[in-house]
Amino acid sequence: MGQYSLGQRVILCGGCLALAYEYDCSCDLSYCFWQQLSELIIQAFRKAFIPGYSSLPTQGNRRMKAAAKESQAILRGIVDKRLRAREAGEAPSQDLLGTLLEYNLGQGKGNGMSIEDVMEECKLFCFAGQETTSVLLVWTMILLSQHQDWQERAREEVRLILDDKNNKPDIESLSHLKVMSMAFYEVLRLYPLVSLLRREVNKEVKLGNVTLPAGVKVYMPTALIHRDPELWGEDAREFKPERFREGISKATKNQVCYLPFGWGLRICIGQNFSLLEAKMAMSLILRKFSFELSPSYVHSPQIVMTTRPQFGAHLILHKL
Numbered sequence: 001m002g003q004y005s006l007g008q009r010v011i012l013c014g015g016c017l018a019l020a021y022e023y024d025c026s027c028d029l030s031y032c033f034w035q036q037l038s039e040l041i042i043q044a045f046r047k048a049f050i051p052g053y054s055s056l057p058t059q060g061n062r063r064m065k066a067a068a069k070e071s072q073a074i075l076r077g078i079v080d081k082r083l084r085a086r087e088a089g090e091a092p093s094q095d096l097l098g099t100l101l102e103y104n105l106g107q108g109k110g111n112g113m114s115i116e117d118v119m120e121e122c123k124l125f126c127f128a129g130q131e132t133t134s135v136l137l138v139w140t141m142i143l144l145s146q147h148q149d150w151q152e153r154a155r156e157e158v159r160l161i162l163d164d165k166n167n168k169p170d171i172e173s174l175s176h177l178k179v180m181s182m183a184f185y186e187v188l189r190l191y192p193l194v195s196l197l198r199r200e201v202n203k204e205v206k207l208g209n210v211t212l213p214a215g216v217k218v219y220m221p222t223a224l225i226h227r228d229p230e231l232w233g234e235d236a237r238e239f240k241p242e243r244f245r246e247g248i249s250k251a252t253k254n255q256v257c258y259l260p261f262g263w264g265l266r267i268c269i270g271q272n273f274s275l276l277e278a279k280m281a282m283s284l285i286l287r288k289f290s291f292e293l294s295p296s297y298v299h300s301p302q303i304v305m306t307t308r309p310q311f312g313a314h315l316i317l318h319k320l
């Protein structure tokens, strides 16, 4: 974001918003690494039903293979560095990679997690955790631009709860940001980033009057469930964070109809972390800037890996 000046339009695609905090990201949609990678993956999904398609030397397949090779080499380098440090007697690191490596080499040794498994887990966390939270922030900025009253309410709350904290939001104070939680829940209801949950039935199961044989694939259209007027009322399509005033179970009347993080055994492992991370980022943004949509913004949600604004989020930021 560094190349933009205030009052000028910025375009956020979502994929790199989180990285933009660390790097001088130009956020130009045509160059965004995450955008390109997501598009390649989704193209591969679409063709997955054609037998042998993934082995054909198409341009997309070649780029996918090159990206996979490159990310594997980068990860291998990081893992090898850690392994050398461990051999040299350094204390194991407490981060995710350190914990997984300990499991592979230390207490969990012999429990079936190879170095390759550790690397795959790292990739999973990177992909599952990076784009999701950043796209949540982007949709939140779009909706809070369209609903300035909620933007102001969220900012007031941030001022009230965080301003006496010496400018450093901590877990304790972030957990008191109720308006912001309501806004995030409502954003995730209207724009669930994972719009379709997929499952395969492994043994025959009866669901109400329907019998599902083993092998059947079941798709749960989260985006449609979240906007169903029978479940959410006639105002289901409207942005009304107040429906979450008394929490998710009250808003859903204890029905399983709110699934932004999935449900059951495979529910998102990072849900609390991501909301905390998003609160942290949004409270810093709200404190420093007000924002509105640029007239050039075109509302067009598009499913790539996650549900994103197809042409990016055209925003105008004003320093407070």
Ligand code: HEM
Pocket (backbone or CB within 6 Å): 124, 125, 128, 129, 130, 132, 133, 136, 193, 194, 197, 198, 259, 260, 261, 262, 263, 265, 266, 267, 268, 269, 270, 271, 273, 274, 275
């Ligand atoms: C707003 C942010 C996020 C959303 C909306 C989200 C959504 C989801 C959903 C819907 C699933 C379940 C997929 C399924 O059932 O098929 C899932 C799984 C998962 N998520 Fe998230 N996620 C978010 C953030 C994160 C973060 C920050 C991390 C890691 C730090 C993460 C790690 C994972 C992992 C590892 C799984 C697979 C869990 C398993 O299969 O047991 N997610 N996520």
